[in-house]
Amino acid sequence: MAAAKRAPVLTPQAEDFPRWYQDVLNKAELADNGPVRGTMVIRPYGYGIWERMQAEMDKRIKLAEAENAYFPLFIPQSYLTRESEHVEGFSPELAVVTHGGGKELEEPLVVRPTSETVIGEFMAKWIQSYRDLPLLLNQWANVVRWELRPRVFLRTSEFLWQEGHTAHATREDAAAYAAKILQEVYADFMVNVLAIPLHLGIKPSYDRFAGATNTLACEAMMRDGKALQMGTSHELGQNFAKVFDILYLDGDSNQQHAWTTSWGTSTRMVGGLIMAHGDDNGLSIPPALAHIQAVVIVVRAGSDVDNAASKLMADIGDHGVKVRLDDRTGTALGRRITDWELKGVPVRIEVGPRELEKSEVTVVRRDTGDKQRVSVEGAPAAVAELMDQIQDDMLAAATEFRDTNTADAATIDEVLEAAANGFARVPWSVVAGQDAKAALVDKAVTVRCIQRADGTIPDNENEPDLVAYCARSY
């Protein structure tokens, strides 16, 4: 590895994974803790990653024909209490505004923990007949859920997310759309852009979103073997439609309740990206996501080197690669290389006087550490080709890591053994009961998702021959 000779700037993963994570946040300048406990400040480099996630997700959300809108931050407390499971699920996490404009408010306002209730209220206004269905909405926003054990990006009292909310004429339409979002938006983005392999499935009925009749999830494995829930898509049945009077006239002029869904992904994905690909040298960002895909480093100052590096940068840019120039020769080369590795830029190109004499530069991959000498002429095309190669290799490496750390289990004991280091794959029937659940929870292990044996998503947890993935989780 390129950086092996230098002193480690991060706590090694094997020594203390949570501390490694915290070190990466600081050293790669991704985020800081905010002044209010549980909040975070997303620094420009971290926000650049989130912006790219937003752009790629938003493109897919629009392809799924959902339209963006914006609903208010403040929700009357009475809205939350209308759906009983919903308020029960969120009550302990709420932030409450009691004063506004210098006065005590007549009704306290809740800072949205999620927007099902307020959006339900407006869906009821906007939907009259079956012609208004489906109504497909999405919102990019901040939400607040008070966190007692906050961790930046993974669990914060305020986070950024997208929340989709849709209304449909039938249960089948709603179920199909919730699955479409999980597969065509979330999984497509996470697998093909984030290069993170997923298990898709349903959550056990006891672990659904508050108010949902079915919760679908994408589960990924982090480098410490724990699971991270990367996104969820919920069928809400007619629960919210009944409480908020979301009614439509069907083709026979009968009034019907709509069937609604909601689905969300958040800045938690940034945490997932860090922990799915990061190593002891820092972040490693897949090229399809990176807002800086390559950096041309001037090894030592000198007009020949400067000119060659500038020209090379322009040529690499012309090949469709997002490239930066690092000509901060006042800072030591080793320090600069360490910084770009920390930030996970997929490829660096070192331009130095000695290699230039042979018309060559050094191209280094962040994911594998592989170095190669390349002719200056051939470098732009070589770097452009590496983008696809690295993207594929990162997904393959993450998939191999996950599968190597997954074991088939047939008993609770075997589940616990496998989940100590990774995922356990077990017949759902083995872990479905309350006793089994308790035995797992006792060791901080949970059922992450339930699939059919062929990996597809079941309609419900009562189908025969289902398989469950169990793991410790974030």
Added chain:
Amino acid sequence: MAAAKRAPVLTPQAEDFPRWYQDVLNKAELADNGPVRGTMVIRPYGYGIWERMQAEMDKRIKLAEAENAYFPLFIPQSYLTRESEHVEGFSPELAVVTHGGGKELEEPLVVRPTSETVIGEFMAKWIQSYRDLPLLLNQWANVVRWELRPRVFLRTSEFLWQEGHTAHATREDAAAYAAKILQEVYADFMVNVLAIPLHLGIKPSYDRFAGATNTLACEAMMRDGKALQMGTSHELGQNFAKVFDILYLDGDSNQQHAWTTSWGTSTRMVGGLIMAHGDDNGLSIPPALAHIQAVVIVVRAGSDVDNAASKLMADIGDHGVKVRLDDRTGTALGRRITDWELKGVPVRIEVGPRELEKSEVTVVRRDTGDKQRVSVEGAPAAVAELMDQIQDDMLAAATEFRDTNTADAATIDEVLEAAANGFARVPWSVVAGQDAKAALVDKAVTVRCIQRADGTIPDNENEPDLVAYCARSY
């Protein structure tokens, strides 16, 4: 005008401008009032306009080398009180969170009305030496300022905005950057994309942002002759740097306070767009902003017409125009035309069976109502050309309207007379005093901005021969 024969769907502007505005919000499906007084729901069509504003602004902000970041929604109340003018300016507008996670909080939290204080705290951490300067940050976020007289998009208790915050080594650098943002980001966007002409200038010293040493503003005229402040850029001097200890080591290793700026534009611009270009038929969106630039309307169902319309839509799209197909022939043609006019789509193309027999379609401009018959073959190029033409014509029309409704004044009485219907242009010395200010305010007239006689931005209000624009305002 195309719609002259149909019954008006909006209150005419001349009859009741505020009601016209409210009608446009409703009928064009731009926004609704939220459940909490003063908040708004931005509907998909309105949000589509805001997304385009964000995209165009963000591009320019990045060209000005500011980087996006995200700071927390909740600010400890003590932060606000540190800068005395700042807290005095915002105190009556604050929303306060007193309970979180089911408990009363030890220190109440303010929902950010703006982020100078929390960003100041982090600038102090991140800035060590002159090498870290300038630090150029921007944030896209929601903010809350309690409004007693809310009006959707113009004054809402929660609104969406961008707020830029920068730190510089010298007063000159800070002043130059504040002006650069006003001119190269705000004015460039508003004039060239929104097609809204502006007066740029400084605010009178008594009307600065809370804590600023200089406030620059862009002022536009609405169709009722009132002014709308479309954006502001503030020099904050060393006020926030002193309170938050934003210090840097200069080249001689002396510790210095940085000079900071802040600048913002918001969803208020959507209100400005509506009121600067709208007419009795609804919105009129300049092509450079529109997310739907043209609509191909199937006049009457029929396979020939449907096929011709679909092909035409594809061809228009191939000419780089964002185009939609309206084949909802189950809805009356007049109703559909009214809808597209309400939504302000710049060009509509009507495809009907009779014209198709002559291989022709009808192309109608939203801004002027001009109709022309065009050959099917020539239509895509004609529509594409119209985009630039309409953009130029809309800016010219708005500029002519503004200048026609601006009068030179030499006395307070003349200012009041001119401001009854538009802008008064008056020597600053005539309105600078406290008595003059009071006489104007008594008639709801204020100094909107102060310029040099040649239209450039003065360094301060004490320069000789300055000119003030005075008007009623939103």
